[in-house]
Amino acid sequence: MYKAKEVKIRDLVIGGNNEIVIQSMTNTDTSNIEKTVNQILELEREGCQLVRMTVNSYEAAKAIAEIKKRVSIPLVADIHFDYKLAIEAMENGIDKLRINPGNIGEEDKIKAVVEKALEKNIPIRIGVNSGSIEKHILEKYGHPCAEGMVESAMYHVGILEKYGFSNIVISIKSSNVRMMIEAYRKISKLVNYPLHLGVTEAGTAFQGTIKSAIGIGSLLVDNIGSTIRVSLTENPVEEIKVAKEILKVLGLRKGTEIISCPTCGRTEIDLINLAKAVEKEFRDKELNIKIAVMGCVVNGPGEAREADYGVAGGKGVGVLFKKGVIIKKVDEKDIMEELKSIIEEDFKKIKKF
Numbered sequence: 001m002y003k004a005k006e007v008k009i010r011d012l013v014i015g016g017n018n019e020i021v022i023q024s025m026t027n028t029d030t031s032n033i034e035k036t037v038n039q040i041l042e043l044e045r046e047g048c049q050l051v052r053m054t055v056n057s058y059e060a061a062k063a064i065a066e067i068k069k070r071v072s073i074p075l076v077a078d079i080h081f082d083y084k085l086a087i088e089a090m091e092n093g094i095d096k097l098r099i100n101p102g103n104i105g106e107e108d109k110i111k112a113v114v115e116k117a118l119e120k121n122i123p124i125r126i127g128v129n130s131g132s133i134e135k136h137i138l139e140k141y142g143h144p145c146a147e148g149m150v151e152s153a154m155y156h157v158g159i160l161e162k163y164g165f166s167n168i169v170i171s172i173k174s175s176n177v178r179m180m181i182e183a184y185r186k187i188s189k190l191v192n193y194p195l196h197l198g199v200t201e202a203g204t205a206f207q208g209t210i211k212s213a214i215g216i217g218s219l220l221v222d223n224i225g226s227t228i229r230v231s232l233t234e235n236p237v238e239e240i241k242v243a244k245e246i247l248k249v250l251g252l253r254k255g256t257e258i259i260s261c262p263t264c265g266r267t268e269i270d271l272i273n274l275a276k277a278v279e280k281e282f283r284d285k286e287l288n289i290k291i292a293v294m295g296c297v298v299n300g301p302g303e304a305r306e307a308d309y310g311v312a313g314g315k316g317v318g319v320l321f322k323k324g325v326i327i328k329k330v331d332e333k334d335i336m337e338e339l340k341s342i343i344e345e346d347f348k349k350i351k352k353f
């Protein structure tokens with residue numbers, strides 16, 4: 001079974017038996033220090049643990065030093081085309097590099113980056129994308145495919161290893177979910193380096209969430225992956241929310257899980273808005289409990305027996321229950337406050353609320 005070696009990114013350790021780390025990427029001009037710092041701080045507050053920034057100019061590379069002083073989480077420089085920017089980023093205190101082997105240049109340029117990374121003890125993520133596989137590999141397979149992405153990644157792993165470098169993280173992303181899953185499964189049998197999971201160019205919040213949940217989730221279930229990024233055409237903060245939910249539903253991160261029925265003809269309360277209110281109130285509380293919001297008293301408590309707390313709706317009323325046992329009946333207008341009160345009281349006893 002795949003188990004990644006540990007890699008240290010400043011004071012953050014990934015791989016091994018460490019928790020899955022949530023990553024995102026800024027969408028600011030990195031040379032605009034104020035905007036970049038503000039966005040990173042917002043990401044931190046939501047739960048981001050590692051953040052990548054575009055470094056596409058010397059101004060952006062030089063901004064790293066000041067940005068690093070003002071944020072807490074490790075910083076990753078995203079480098080394309082110009083290997084000198086990778087070196088400049090390292091000189092300015094970057095914690096990790098991400099390079100795309102397909103466009104960074106000849107081997108001597110990669111060697112220069114590796115030598116500086118060895119000197120500074122900075123990890124490198126080899127980031128392969130299905131849309132930028134090297135020409136000779138594309139010609140071999142005729143089109144982007146999982147085998148081609150793996151071959152590209154392994155080729156560049158070989159170059160880094162040739163120069164004595166093993167502080168490596170690998171990603172092999174595609175916007176094609178099946179291809180992405182297949183590629184990661186293949187490479188997990190060939191290396192023990194930490195794998196950064198993600199579906200690239202996943203799309204808007206709706207489609208991107210679905211694609212990322214399937215792609216990332218399928219691999220995490222198989223114990224593949226050390227870091228994840230949910231790529232969305234959205235405010236990056238939304239990426240963190242989705243990533244946390246993926247980890248939570250797989251039991252890889254503590255948190256409050258909300259379950260609710262899809263409604264039917266027996267539903268006699270405003271269940272949809274009630275479920276939304278419960279989710280809004282408890283989603284970000286790390287209580288490690290399950291709350292059920294059910295539509296009827298006929299099946300509600302029984303169907304949600306595994307829930308720690310819950311409510312089942314009747315005609316203008318709500319039946320509150322714990323572990324499937326009914327404890328109270330309240331008017332519909334009081335359901336939310338009563339449920340909140342019961343949970344708060346229990347958790348105050350153990351000083352967790």
